[in-house]
Amino acid sequence: MKIKICLAAFIVFFILSLPLHAQSKLNVVTTTEDLAAIAREVGGDHITVESIAKGYQDPHFVEAKPSFILRLQKADILVLVGRDLEIGWLPPLIQQSRNSKIQVGADGYLDASLQARILEVPQGQITRAEGDVHPLGNPHYWLDPENGKIIAREIFDKLVRFRGNDRAYFEPRLNDFVNRVNDAEKRWVAMMAPYKGTKVVTYHRSFPNFAERFGLDIVGYVEPKPGIPPTPQHTLDLINDMKRRNVKLVLVEPYFDLKTPTSIGRATGAEVMVMPPSVGGVKEVTDYFKLFDYDLNLLINAIKKTGAGAN
Amino acid sequence: MKSDIVAFLLVFLLPLSSAGFGQVPTAADIEALKAQIDNFKSDYDKRLQALETQLQLLQSQLPGAPNQQTAGAATTAVPATPQQTAPVPPGAEGAGGPGGQLPIYGGATAGSKIFNPDIAVIGDFLGAAGSNKVNPNPALEMHESEAAFQAIVDPYARADFFFSFGEQGVNLEEGYLTFPAIPGGLLVRAGKMRAAFGKVNTLHNHVLPWTDRPLVTTNLVGGEDGINDAGFSVARLIPNPWIFLEATGQVFRGDSNDLFKSSKRGDLSYVGHLRGYQDITENTNIDLGISYSRGHNASGIVDDMDVGRFRTTLYGADATIRWRPLKRSIYHSFVGRSEFIWSRRQQPAGVQSALGYYMSGDYQFARRWFAGLRYDRSKHADNASLVDKGQSAVLTYWPSEFSQVRGQYRRTQYAIGPTANEFLMQFQFSIGAHGAHPF
Numbered sequence: 148m149k150i151k152i153c154l155a156a157f158i159v160f161f162i163l164s165l166p167l168h169a170q171s172k173l174n175v176v177t178t179t180e181d182l183a184a185i186a187r188e189v190g191g192d193h194i195t196v197e198s199i200a201k202g203y204q205d206p207h208f209v210e211a212k213p214s215f216i217l218r219l220q221k222a223d224i225l226v227l228v229g230r231d232l233e234i235g236w237l238p239p240l241i242q243q244s245r246n247s248k249i250q251v252g253a254d255g256y257l258d259a260s261l262q263a264r265i266l267e268v269p270q271g272q273i274t275r276a277e278g279d280v281h282p283l284g285n286p287h288y289w290l291d292p293e294n295g296k297i298i299a300r301e302i303f304d305k306l307v308r309f310r311g312n313d314r315a316y317f318e319p320r321l322n323d324f325v326n327r328v329n330d331a332e333k334r335w336v337a338m339m340a341p342y343k344g345t346k347v348v349t350y351h352r353s354f355p356n357f358a359e360r361f362g363l364d365i366v367g368y369v370e371p372k373p374g375i376p377p378t379p380q381h382t383l384d385l386i387n388d389m390k391r392r393n394v395k396l397v398l399v400e401p402y403f404d405l406k407t408p409t410s411i412g413r414a415t416g417a418e419v420m421v422m423p424p425s426v427g428g429v430k431e432v433t434d435y436f437k438l439f440d441y442d443l444n445l446l447i448n449a450i451k452k453t454g455a456g457a458n
Numbered sequence: 459m460k461s462d463i464v465a466f467l468l469v470f471l472l473p474l475s476s477a478g479f480g481q482v483p484t485a486a487d488i489e490a491l492k493a494q495i496d497n498f499k500s501d502y503d504k505r506l507q508a509l510e511t512q513l514q515l516l517q518s519q520l521p522g523a524p525n526q527q528t529a530g531a532a533t534t535a536v537p538a539t540p541q542q543t544a545p546v547p548p549g550a551e552g553a554g555g556p557g558g559q560l561p562i563y564g565g566a567t568a569g570s571k572i573f574n575p576d577i578a579v580i581g582d583f584l585g586a587a588g589s590n591k592v593n594p595n596p597a598l599e600m601h602e603s604e605a606a607f608q609a610i611v612d613p614y615a616r617a618d619f620f621f622s623f624g625e626q627g628v629n630l631e632e633g634y635l636t637f638p639a640i641p642g643g644l645l646v647r648a649g650k651m652r653a654a655f656g657k658v659n660t661l662h663n664h665v666l667p668w669t670d671r672p673l674v675t676t677n678l679v680g681g682e683d684g685i686n687d688a689g690f691s692v693a694r695l696i697p698n699p700w701i702f703l704e705a706t707g708q709v710f711r712g713d714s715n716d717l718f719k720s721s722k723r724g725d726l727s728y729v730g731h732l733r734g735y736q737d738i739t740e741n742t743n744i745d746l747g748i749s750y751s752r753g754h755n756a757s758g759i760v761d762d763m764d765v766g767r768f769r770t771t772l773y774g775a776d777a778t779i780r781w782r783p784l785k786r787s788i789y790h791s792f793v794g795r796s797e798f799i800w801s802r803r804q805q806p807a808g809v810q811s812a813l814g815y816y817m818s819g820d821y822q823f824a825r826r827w828f829a830g831l832r833y834d835r836s837k838h839a840d841n842a843s844l845v846d847k848g849q850s851a852v853l854t855y856w857p858s859e860f861s862q863v864r865g866q867y868r869r870t871q872y873a874i875g876p877t878a879n880e881f882l883m884q885f886q887f888s889i890g891a892h893g894a895h896p897f
């Protein structure tokens with residue numbers, strides 16, 4: 148008798164759970180809006196995507212708020228930038244998520260950096276005397292469209308792993324995204340070609356991949372060392388160096404204070420630009436393509452204005 | 459005891475020695491041995507030949523093999539950049555281990571390094587000036603050196619160890635196993651841990667916004683180490699459409715400094731905590747909690763016998779409001795916090811009901827600068843007619859994320875002594891693995 152009741156209950160549960168599973172969208176949580184934007188391109192309306200960090204906040208210093216735990220609890224896939232970018236806040240969130248799918252190394256855990264081209268991987272001995280160095284390389288790798296394609300491919304692989312039946316939906320979307328990136332990249336590189344080798348200063352080391360792809364020459368940083376706020380002596384040295392090498396552009400991420408960059412700009416005649424390194428960094432940048440459109444337009448206008456590209 | 463060991467040795471060693479020296483070998487034995495050795499030799503020759511042919515076969519397939527591997531990882535649409543390095547073991551990245559490009563050293567040693575836990579040491583150096591007749595700190599003191607070892611154990615658990623080294627002696631501050639993904643949405647911990655009673659009790663010294671702990675902790679919740687005991691913890695999120703709600707239940711052995719004392723196995727202590735959290739805006743959030751704890755106290759112990767069987771019950775309420783503008787999150791923030799704790803302590807002379815609380819506010823006014831105030835008031839757990847009061851002003855400077863310098867002016871009106879006026883100075887510094895930022 149008891150067995151029969153159990154069996155009946157089991158069958159009822161099974162039937163109830165079936166349509167839910169079939170209909171429910173795959174729930175993807177990403178750490179940054181860039182990854183969310185790429186996931187959206189591949190997953191379309193067959194997935195829901197949410198980013199933990201906002202594009203206009205410093206991704207190194209996100210707070211591990213309990214409301215993020217609730218998001219991770221329901222996630223099927225967690226996509227992270229990796230390379231220790233989220234080391235200060237993601238591990239406690241994952242641990243408290245009570246979600247076995249997204250624990251480190253589980254099926255739903257995707258470190259998007261493993262196939263990407265990573266720059267500034269420190270060689271030899273490194274210490275924190277160099278500031279908050281990333282021992283695994285610079286984590287701002289999404290700012291190269293080539294890496295964008297690699298990230299998309301990795302997300303595609305994960306989506307297919309969870310929703311094998313939807314491959315026919317995801318695959319054309321991936322190919323379409325890759326094709327559009329290829330076309331746009333040609334256009335972007337061509338746009339920047341006349342200004343190849345333009346010297347710039349950036350606040351933090353957020354743009355090495357961007358500079359490599361589009362031919363910028365980063366000659367200095369407002370931060371004396373990664374994660375160390377500007378000091379008067381360093382600022383003075385930087386100003387002298389910029390004057391000597393005729394650097395006319397200072398790129399500042401939206402989450403940094405503009406006081407020091409502005410005074411550098413005044414002293415050197417350089418143009419100070421708030422340049423978002425992420426989707427959502429400014430209101431206009433709502434997807435991965437607009438990120439490059441916006442940044443490159445900003446850059447080219449400033450180069451034209453200051454004549455920085457002439458060198 | 460000694461005779462036992464001798465007997466043990468005799469029993470185990472005798473058979474061994476008899477095999478070695480018991481017999482004199484004969485010519486027939488030697489012949490048999492020779493034959494055996496020849497057999498072995500021909501056998502090994504055959505095996506070696508087989509291995510050599512296998513090796514040749516493998517070598518012929520080897521060139522280009524690593525490239526095939528990476529190419530296989532990224533097919534069709536996306537051309538992946540080839541990596542000329544060893545692959546990362548899954549899980550090593552997020553655990554703080556290396557990711558991406560691993561240098562290739564000699565096999566075994568490199569492999570063992572990868573799985574080493576994340577190690578960090580946090581130093582806490584304290585200086586004190588001014589007068590305090592009741593509870594004086596030393597003028598200069600290496601108050602604590604905390605060594606942390608943390609790693610993922612296996613696909614089911616992670617382990618965290620925190621050893622707190624004083625100038626003399628070591629204390630296991632915490633050491634526990636966490637099962638983060640148990641069915642039913644439970645977060646289970648086993649080991650020695652700081653109990654989930656309120657806020658300050660859960661925090662290690664180095665993440666406090668002060669150089670000391672509030673008076674209410676000292677008077678009612680067992681001092682610096684607080685409720686910190688060996689036991690189990692189970693925490694569950696309570697699903698609801700409105701807020702983050704987490705319930706925690708903990709069972710401990712029943713020994714926590716001078717707060718709880720267990721004289722029998724059954725003298726366990728219990729902690730319950732309910733936490734509610736809600737984002738008000740993306741910059742502001744509120745965090746509320748209520749706590750309960752109960753265990754046996756030491757007031758009934760006479761000549762190591764607990765004749766009184768007296769208990770202490772604690773009730774707590776905590777509230778935290780945080781503000782941090784996302785766009786300028788590294789420059790400005792505010793944390794306002796308060797905890798009220800009510801202690802009911804059974805004693806030979808009757809029950810003492812003591813209330814204590816603190817209120818504090820900390821404002822970050824520049825990337826490296828924090829200023830804070832704290833007001834303390836607490837009765838004594840064993841004598842509720844005694845009330846201590848305190849006021850503090852704190853200024854903190856962060857040279858980097860890994861070190862901080864702090865000054866605190868503290869004025870304490872003690873019930874049983876003269877008012878203390880002190881200046882406390884603290885250097886804190888962290889080396890090793892990058893820990894999580896406190897929230």
